[in-house]
Amino acid sequence: TTTTTVKPPPVTLQQSPIINLDRGDPSVFEPYWRKNGGKCTITISGHDSLSYFSDPNSVCWYMEPELQEAIRRVHRVVGNAETEGCHVVAGTGSTVLFQAALYALSTSSSVAAEPMKVVCAAPYYSQYKEQVELLQSRLYEWGGDAETFDGSAAPFIEVVTSPNNPDGSLREAAVANKTGNGKLIHDLAYYWPNYTPITRPADYDIMLFTLTKCTGHAGSRIGWALVKDVEVAKKMTTFMQITTIGVSKDSQLRAAKILGVVAEDCEQHAAGAFGYAGNDADKTFFGESRKLMAERWEKLREAVKDKKDVFTLPKYPKRYCNFSGRYFQPAPAFGWLECKKGCDASALMKAHNVLTRGGETFGVSSRYTRISMISREEEFERFIERISGIQCVDEEDE
């Protein structure tokens, strides 16, 4: 049999600076905000936001009403989620809301005495497993790949990430809907028109979103959940109350401002708002970001085409985006690179001083690796240059 291995790169490359594309740090949007961020500036005085409370009579008592309003507005104008009849729960990013949802779903009255299995179709976001296993809870435990999971035995939780992290695919529940035993969490962090065509408003029981991937403001750590069942929303709020007594109000008010500006921008320009299929949506934050992402993907596909004996990338069909009023191909936040000869793709990258996240972390083969497409411009450009020097050779050839 032919075993493939990683060929050491030339000495010059070994000494080249490290390009870190492991994390999904959304610096790609920084130039946009440098140019257009003026309207988003906020000022916080010394006497603002002293209290824990924001809206004591609301289910999510620590959530600023302005933020809730801005969230509903941006979903309405983008058309990516149905908020009618949903409760909104704020989180320190959406990460913690995933944990809040696990808590809420695994402590509802109808659950079994055994820890509930949490599953997700592979390749799955590497952090779900880490979060589920962190405290060795008796409430829930990691159940691995949803595709190979038997959902008929006991209640379980399935996470559906769409578009998927790492591979950008659009997904529906793999197992939960079939058996009736499953409870669903939809992680829709990337369901925004900067990454993917908005084909319809998502309408699920628990939907998670985050400012990080929507506008790029990762440092503010603001996420939100749209939750249909009020009891689930209450339990998620209880989780937030016990673990962190709420979420930074400073960041909530900032997020409200940013989302408000983005929504207003969309209302002024987007096709949907005027009922014609113009392309004014290109001028919005999402339109500009989509162009940027599309350009990066074009460069990546070009670079990978030149190395077509080494790598392959997933193909995504064009779809009609209701928000943009045009057909386009998804341009996900991550590139999901497969090494054609089956060698360890992340090790291959690492040998060339490119840090990526290997397939095994996502529950699949090491022949895959995930590459951030949302890094700073110079890092991305340097990465594209570096691809040309990467090769993976059969040992037999040596």
Next chain:
Amino acid sequence: TTTTTVKPPPVTLQQSPIINLDRGDPSVFEPYWRKNGGKCTITISGHDSLSYFSDPNSVCWYMEPELQEAIRRVHRVVGNAETEGCHVVAGTGSTVLFQAALYALSTSSSVAAEPMKVVCAAPYYSQYKEQVELLQSRLYEWGGDAETFDGSAAPFIEVVTSPNNPDGSLREAAVANKTGNGKLIHDLAYYWPNYTPITRPADYDIMLFTLTKCTGHAGSRIGWALVKDVEVAKKMTTFMQITTIGVSKDSQLRAAKILGVVAEDCEQHAAGAFGYAGNDADKTFFGESRKLMAERWEKLREAVKDKKDVFTLPKYPKRYCNFSGRYFQPAPAFGWLECKKGCDASALMKAHNVLTRGGETFGVSSRYTRISMISREEEFERFIERISGIQCVDEEDE
């Protein structure tokens, strides 16, 4: 035997508005910040803080260097904690850092296979138990009152809260130091000169602090841990990474600004800074706050004195405060009221539309209840008035 009961209050009182003194919402400091908060104003632009990262080469990579600097400075000038040789880990409040510390201590290599018991001398802060039990972890479990705990059997964690919440007492470890099996977490949220004389710099393995109780900015959700062991600090950071991918940068920068202003104020006025025992420290934020708290306590003691057949309050000895350069009596953030006849103190309060937190929540008798002393002025004043109408009668008398 004489059983005591709660006498229904007159109809007029039943209809009086609810005074909520259950939560420790630090609104008491709002007037100070309204008057003096100008220097603390911050402005955040649309392009600020986009990244997850703040200081990638530091142990706590998501922590803003300005915040770390301000924290060390304020401890230096107040003299309430030794920061030399400590790592600083930031949290969304100190609540989550308590959980991060539990994770760090219960997953270190030397721990047993059994869940580690977490104990605290009663009366203990009601939230510790809730936090420990929330996810039914296999790493740790609630062990109750440290005073009755046998620490000789297995490794355990003792939380030491000083000044204590709810009763304001100054504390040292009850059991951990005796057996050598215990690991310590010191919750020093209230060890600031607004509440208690600063007798020496605290110097423990893990010390928790929070902006909420220091300056009153609860809404910003900023806490910090001073941690001696770098491995513990790393694990706590890992916990923060997995659960929330860091802490709001907007609030970190705001906290840095506020603590910087407070520290500068102290440097200019405090006795310690000039090496003489003047009382210029009275003009600082801590000095003004101390006066405010002392006035409230005087009013409370006065009101309770009039009801001395019903209630009693703990007595705190005067001590010399190195920061203020004067002797004073502690004026804790909570009043710990005991019903002399042994009736349910929180029910008694509730019958008079005053919401407080009953002793059973803190692991002791229901004859005790905790009353927030840091509410808004008008709520506090209304409460003081209402005390005069409260009585607890023996059933035999009726």
